[in-house]
Amino acid sequence: MLKKILIPTIFLILAYGFWISADFKEISAGVAIFLFGMISLEQGFKAFTGGVLEKILRASTDRLWKSMCFGILTTTLTQSSSLVSVITISFLSAGILGLSEGVGIIFGANLGTTTGAWLVAGFGMKVKLSAYAMPMLVFGIVLLLQKADHLKGLGYVLSGIGFLFLGIHHMKEGFDAFKTSIDLTTYALPGLAGVFVYTLIGLIATVIMQSSHATLVLIITALSIQQITYDNALALAIGANIGTTITALLGAMGANIQGKRLAGVHLIFNITTGVVAIFLLQPLAQFTDLLSQYVGIAADNYTLKLAMFHTLFNLLGIILLIPFIRHLVELLQRILKEEPKPVYAAKYIVSATVDFPDTAVKAVRNETLHIYDNAREVILRGLGLKPSDLHRDHLEKSLSNRQVVPQIDIDALYEQRVKKILSEVIVFISQAMFTWKEQRSGDISWLRDANRNIAEAVKATKHLQKNMLHYAISNNHAIRQEYNHLRARVAQLLRDLEEIREADSEDSSLLALDELKLKLKELESHQSKRLYQLIRENSITPQMGTSLMIDSGYVNDIQQCLLAMAATLFVKQESALTNAERRVALDDSEIKQVLEENITRDQTKHVGKLLKADPVKSKHRKKQSLKDNQPLQATTDENQASD
């Protein structure tokens, strides 16, 4: 209801104001242009940094002081604490950042945002800003028309600053003209009542404009031409500081519980700082005077003194609250309790991250890893193995001693543990695909393929399950052994992949996976060779042989899918290098070539040894050896032909 009448009421008040005063119209236009500049600047930083901000955030927030410095620096550079807090919330939601580090960033951002007041008071009020605004707008708009993303981003930043300057200029002009017709200082309220009323005005103005920066510029401009008293300006600044939490609160609506907790910390910090500043207003103002005098700010330079006050009371808030960060985090964890989620639900993808490409990619990656963990269990159980079997030595031997293979409904397990999360990931990706730059969409498309590969690996396990359950406990020793060998091959791959996942960056590079591919190709080749031998020796029936051949194909499918998934999920290096490695990585036919080279070398060595050992019989043995190895070569050729 309130939402419905709020906008029309604001419109009516503004329209009435425009009707009775042209100066009010100019001031409002100034605020509107300024806000548009802020939006443009934010947009620009999002595009221009291309994830740089997110990369720095990830690298530099492992300690509280680092998080705080990051908050101060980035907010100073971007002049938008909202952007920094919304990115932080999205990081928290994606599980990339801890709550304590997030709190550090928010504290830092609160201090960083005060630099805006210094810039406007020290520079904006002394220089004719419109003279700078015009060329910036022209250059900015020309760059905006460019195709390249970084140029477009730069265009947004330049035109954003241009609009900010233009907005400040119009506010100044409006107040200057306003001064001749009406004197706002007559509405000045002294004492505590004045403090409360003006704090409330500052709060409401910031909530409406959703930018404390805009409110502060408005206060500084009004103060610079003495339209408001210094005391009331201080109260307005306190109100603006409390009101600014609205952006974080709105941002947290789409976030998970961690994001909501961080917005809670933001609210607590700003309210506490505001309340302390209200009650310590006089001592703080006196201290501001003293410090201003010390750094050489003139006693009547109220705008700079206001900037000093703004910085001081935010600093005071930080000093007061730093010792209680841990308690604050604990308190919020108690108040905002995590709702018990179904065990097999998405953990990392939340709507708050969709606007930040790097964070969203990271969230999808984490979620895909989560899906893989679930799928790995489904695959193992589908093959009648326990998760603990993954780390068992001599697994094949242990399998041959088992008389029973536990049977599970792999479809039901897949629906419960994989498909539901997978569907959520697909929905998230499809939302993201519409909004992101092409480059990032590339990353997401690899992750989409990784998800598909995981699902296909589970499906192939399902196909394998039927014969495997039958033959793994067969009375025929040979076929039982072969099926146990297939099971062990999958388990071994899962174990190797775990090692790659845990390894450092070099061992987990995409090219290192080629070694694994070669190993699997060798195993496949040996098994094929054995298959023909077993049929020849009548150890298995031709029907068994056919089943084994088809199921061996399913095992290959599982392996291919898991390797393709690992190439995306377990590679730990920057994307430019990964792309280059993707090009260099060997495909199936190249792996086969390497395998053949290895076989030829082994044969040559073998023959060489024979020659050394007995030169007389060597000729006959050489022929025999080459004959013996023929099936292996034939198998490789057959596989190549079947591909």
Added chain:
Amino acid sequence: MKTRRLIDKLKHFFDADLRAQQEQRESLKEVLDKLKSKEHELKDRLEREKNPEERERLEKKITLVHTQRKKGVALLKEDSEKEKP
């Protein structure tokens, strides 16, 4: 000369495709460098190794890395030819 370099830099800044191509080539070079040093390291280890099984494993690894390098060099050559006006 300075103006020419400035123009080249500007061209580089404004031409996103050219920049992407150059970055791609640089990454490929980096990967090839890594492979080269890996191959050398493996060959050194092979020379020192006495155990036949371990030698066989190393030989297989060397063949693999060498094939990767060969493919990478061919790709780099292909890229350089594409970039030529």
